[in-house]
Amino acid sequence: GSAAAMVAVSGAQAADAIVVEPEPVEYVRVCDMYGAGWFYIPGDANNTCLKFGGYVQADYYVRHDHDDDDVSDHSARVRARLQVEANNETPYGTLHSSIWWMREVFDSYTGTDPEPHDESSSSEGFYEDDFLLRATISLAGFRVGYDATDGTIWNTYGGYGFYTAINNGGYGFETAIFLEYNGSFGDNFNYGIGIVDAGGSGAPGQPDIHVGISTSMGSLSIGAAVAYDSSESAFAYRVRGDV
Secondary structure, rough: OOOHHHHHHHHHHHHHHOOOOOOOOOOOOOOOOOOOOOOOOOOOOOOEEEEEEEEEEEEEEEEEEOOOOEEEEEEEEEEEEEEEEEEEEEEEEEEEEEEEEEEEEEEEOOOOOOOOOOOOOOOOEEEEEEEEEEEEEEEEEEEEEOOOOOHHHHHHHHHHOOOOOOEEOOOOOOEEEEEEEEEEEEOOEEEEEEEEEEEOOOOOOOEEEEEEEEEEEEOOEEEHHHHEEOOOEEEEEEEEEEE
């Protein structure tokens, strides 16, 4: 009888014990639907996928001038770029957001600054600069925001690099705020139309119109772009072909 009572009491104590369950841990999941480097934000109900990127670049220049008392010009530059991309799936397709930020430090001991970013001709100088390279939103063929990385219609369809095709300025690295739509016919015919309020050309608040087309035929790729400068009432065009 005593043994049975002890077993009953022990069973009651065990049943009354409080067991604390650990909190569930949500680990970072790989988001492979957009390629390598993407991952889901833990706890985000919208299943947002993020991707981080960028680079660090360090340069050192030495230029020896035999006609200037054999004096060597020395300069150094360090650049760091941070890229953040985000994707969300919506009923209208993938909503893509992009932010690219650049930090640049330049030190020129003597001579002329070799970088086109600083057009001053001072013999010595040190500067630091932060600037936005890209801040864009894309959805269902529409793209809006700011892009200074040759990503607008003028450069996408008509070539890449630095040009001065407009009379009072150049459409290139300095082009700024834009709204555009890009689409396609068939498998190899692409088109785009949009407006740009450019920092390198045109008057502020007077957006310029861009139209671009591109296609491919075997090993030949052709692209063309037309821009209308509203402040100057002037057209510019560009054609590019690659084999």
